[in-house]
Amino acid sequence: MGDMRTNDLTPHPSSRGGASQVASSEAPLHAALYEVRSDAHSILHYHGCWSVLAAEMADGDAWFPRMRLPEFANFSGGEAVHIVPPLPPGSSELAEEAARLAGESRPPGLLLRGHGAIVWGQSPEDALYAAEVLEQTALLEWSNANLPE
Numbered sequence: 001m002g003d004m005r006t007n008d009l010t011p012h013p014s015s016r017g018g019a020s021q022v023a024s025s026e027a028p029l030h031a032a033l034y035e036v037r038s039d040a041h042s043i044l045h046y047h048g049c050w051s052v053l054a055a056e057m058a059d060g061d062a063w064f065p066r067m068r069l070p071e072f073a074n075f076s077g078g079e080a081v082h083i084v085p086p087l088p089p090g091s092s093e094l095a096e097e098a099a100r101l102a103g104e105s106r107p108p109g110l111l112l113r114g115h116g117a118i119v120w121g122q123s124p125e126d127a128l129y130a131a132e133v134l135e136q137t138a139l140l141e142w143s144n145a146n147l148p149e
């Protein structure tokens with residue numbers, strides 16, 4: 001995530017005090033996840049290239065990396081990360097499917113196939129950390145899978 005800081009994040013329009021910046025086109029996605037995840041006080045959607053690749057590396061509709069860093073083990077609770085199928089960005093279909101999967105997800109995040117990821121936490125820092133864990137784990141996994149023999 002480079003030098004991204006929580007001040008770089010855009011508050012959801014429903015948040016206390018309102019948003020001072022233009023809301024994401026994925027506001028419906030955020031709202032749907034807040035509905036089903038009472039433990040999510042901060043939700044972060046991003047287009048991380050390694051998270052996109054993680055969904056492509058997965059077998060089926062969930063991703064569980066072979067390389068398991070302790071940070072990923074803590075993030076995932078030992079369970080796979082659900083993958084939301086490719087649905088139009090900003091659509092109600094994407095929001096509904098993501099909410100359905102988020103409601104049954106132990107890891108605080110989902111991969112959006114061909115799109116990015118969405119993660120959540122108790123705070124913006126928690127959500128940012130979850131995004132970092134997903135991105136770093138996916139980078140490690142892809143690199144390991146592509147080491148020269």
Ligand SMILES: [Zn+2]
Nearest residue numbers: 026089115116
């Ligand atoms: Zn997006």
